[in-house]
């Protein structure tokens with residue numbers, strides 16, 4: 629069978645691990661998938677996406693800085709993409725309409741629950757950051773029914789806006805917003821969803837949020853311990869995870885959306901970890 633074409637589109641794109649991940653999925657499952665990387669011009673995502681589908685492409689992953697544009701471009705959005713305000717997965721439906729989906733939230737939930745054995749139900753969760761990355765994952769996290777979820781952000785108004793947006797997804801009383809100096813007790817789970825470490829900064833959270841039993845999750849990943857996770861370890865955390873598993877799990881969910889088949893993620897995470 630001739631290979632069907634998929635791609636990740638972003639700018640820049642040369643460091644993306646998605647082609648590697650999807651190639652591993654394709655060889656593991658035997659699906660006829662060819663997956664490439666496309667660098668779209670910063671001012672013409674829609675042109676690049678349309679061209680890809682006109683050439684017979686079957687599905688796109690979308691990454692920085694085009695996730696919001698992908699959401700806007702689509703004719704239809706899945707409910708989880710609708711709420712996320714951004715899309716990382718595009719495909720054509722039976723009548724050739726463009727559908728936007730978002731698999732990032734499922735990615736982090738599955739990485740925590742399946743790969744790390746951290747069930748979110750009943751947990752007290754602190755999320756640092758209130759940008760696009762956090763908005764993209766809040767719905768699936770709240771669906772797991774944590775006991776409480778606090779969003780702390782440098783710009784408090786953005787955290788408050790997310791609380792309003794997701795109030796109906798949770799028991800509103802348990803969803804709260806604050807600045808980084810707001811929380812003064814430890815949490816069961818602390819998730820770093822800021823992009824602070826990209827600039828070499830730490831989100832200035834108080835070390836009080838970390839207790840010996842706190843699970844710490846950095847949505848960023850790195851082959852070394854991330855800056856945020858090192859800070860957490862220095863402040864007494866015993867379990868820290870980075871976002872490599874989330875990256876592979878969101879890819880697996882996209883693969884499932886496109887191909888109807890779930891790859892086994894564990895060997896793929898293992899292989900990327902040892903690169």
Ligand code: ATR
Nearest residue numbers: 757758759760761762782783786822823824829831
């Ligand atoms: P992304 O798509 O990665 O979420 P974004 O929408 O620009 O990117 O959001 C970046 C997030 O990281 C925001 O929560 C931002 O805080 P503000 O909302 O106050 O801008 C946070 N962030 C970025 N740099 C930071 C820094 N140096 N210190 C603390 N927070 C930072």
